[in-house]
Amino acid sequence: MRLERYLNPEQQKAAETIDGPVLILAGAGSGKTRALTYRVANMIDSGINPWNILAITFTNKAAGEMRERIDDLVGFGSEEIWVATFHSTCVRILRRHIDKLGYDSSFTIYDSDDSKSLIKSICKEQGIDTKQIKEKKILNVISGCKDELMGPEEYETLAGGDWEQLKIALAYKEYQRLLKKNNALDFDDLIVKCVELFKKCPDVLENYHRRFQYICVDEYQDTNSAQFELIRLLALGHGNLCVVGDDDQSIYKFRGANIRNILDFEKNYPNATVIKLEQNYRSTQTILNAANAVIANNKGRKNKSLWTDKGDGNKIHFRQLDNSREEAEFITDDIARKVRNRDATYKDFAILYRTNAQSRELEERLIYEGIPYQIVGGQNFYGRKEIKDILAYLKTIDNGRDDLSVKRIVNVPKRGIGETSVKKAQNFADNEGISLFEALCRAEEIPGIGKTAEKLISFTKTIRVFRTKIEGNYYEDLPELIDDVINETGYIDEIRESDDEEDKDRERNIDEFISKAAVYEQKYADENPEAEAGPTLTQFLEEVSLVADIDNVASDAEKVLLMTIHSAKGLEFPNVYLAGMEDGVFPGDASKYSESDEDIEEERRLAYVGITRAKEELTLTAAKARMMRGETQYNDISMFVKEIPEEYFDSKIPKKKKHDIDFDDDISDYSMSVMRSAPFGGVSRTAIKRPSVKIAPEKKPYGFADGLKGLTKGSDLSAGRIDYEVGDCVRHIKFGTGTVKEIEVKDGSTNVTVEFEKCGVRVLNALFAKLTKV
DNA sequence: AAAGCAAGCTTTTTT
């Protein structure tokens, strides 16, 4: 194979270094996948059996693409390569061997919703006050422990005498007990249990050593300690471990990713070959300069700098709009214009943002302009109520030990089975040491159950009929089974009888779910041409729980894509908009006020990832006013915008004006009452607080109501309540005490400049700040 | 048992 014809020297080195540990530091857009694809092709070319190659990625999409590209290149044998995500790799291994850990091989996979319900019931059971320790916190701690391979006992020991930690340790212990009882694993468990299995059963590990002689891990900067250990164990066999990643794109610390895994690779594998890919094939030099300038502010990174021979290209655009609605308008108009001018088509655009909440306004505007779009992430399709309900039925049919699923559907649709009855059944189950479903089967024995017993029995009969039908090969395929479930249980009837608009959506979603099942059925047939039967229910449920939204994005569809920057990692677009480039949004307040600079550095890496998604045109936008959690916030331009030298922009970046921001958030009682009378709650606050913001009464179908005009006029409400003057000492509810420096009346509102002892100088609107003279 | 209503909390990011 003449690699030099297709690869640059560094890529070529990557493709040729097959044996031993290899670290490939691949900058954004540096042709990493290309190098990897050729690497695998080269391996097969040199006589390595594809069967002995393992390639691990983070998303199914990445796995699919890699397999496809290898296939294109090699032509055959690629299906023999094990290309899969961490999670699906572990599931595959566990399905074969988990009995050695005391689970049944038909275990259910819990998503984060399931985990949350389980924790909730544990808190109730154990008398943990969820107001003192939130479920979310408990889940975070547990997940964090698992990322570090720390079991409940170890955590308990570490907790020492700390009351809260002991409570969490108790919840953790109980959580694991119930998972096992339900024959279920959560996401983290998939990795943890796999490591546990390898440690407990050396023969199993050896088995996989024989198979996986060459291992390759993509996005290595995102691995956590458990994943590190998993890989380490597997690589113990032959030592041929190739990891690929970019420390500058490590953006999953919150999920336990340990950036040290990549930074310390050479320490862990002293004889590692290190290869740096720095030539970028994606973006213009201007975009790369901007990205380099931003990321240069991070400390403790592997030094590298992207370059291209593509030329400078266009300058970067920046626009600060008055509010988030105008930001959405600007972006969509810009897209519409470019499409109209035939500079691009819809699929060339992506709008990226920091948080999912930002997608709403953009979406509304895209609908208004009739621009085709797709939102990736956010509320997962499989997270919808109706889908979860059906999944709970399927899980119950598939794994009778999953009490959580049984509880979810035992009274859906309504069967007159109340909470108390379920509780009685659960108690009975606990006493007898059986599953909830078994308890329901023996409903007559449940103490004090009364007439409800009949209803319970009838429910279990319904479920058992499905099982019998499956065993008797009654169903042609999965869609048929699902169809039978929604009909026989009366689920679909309940939805159809309702005239709620939402229920119409539900029905459509269920239809979509059924077609997804059909698609999966087809995919399974394609992948297993020799298989006589279709996929099992277990396999289908597994597929469903392990797909991410991004996996279903068709890059050739003529749609504008909207997603978080996190979701966009690994993707590229000719035109990228980074929306909400504001201080407090991106970087978010949480990281800004965090004590370690690690958090802000992670945000900066995220900015770097965002910028480097753009191939040709990059547009950054910010809004002066934005509604967040029901409050209007006035944000300065993001520090990341300011870190880009002005020469790369086609316009000046506005400097922060003295009185332009820093209004206080507090709202007086009077203005609250005004707000409530406004047609759109919080929006009017914008008008009251900032009369200078233009609120044109436009024909727009959403948001800023016309009725505001009257309110803005009334902004002389401020007079009369001020009982302090320059030089006075005042107290503020949040900021404490300070000295009044300046009182200025502007546009009918009164701005008071106060120098606070603790928080420095702030400009407050006298109308809203509850300042009291002391 | 189920429906209807007020309070309160929320936002990082996801396999």
Next chain:
DNA sequence: AGCTTGCTTT
């Protein structure tokens, strides 16, 4: 603003 939760009522 929107969603979930808990409480109240029927």
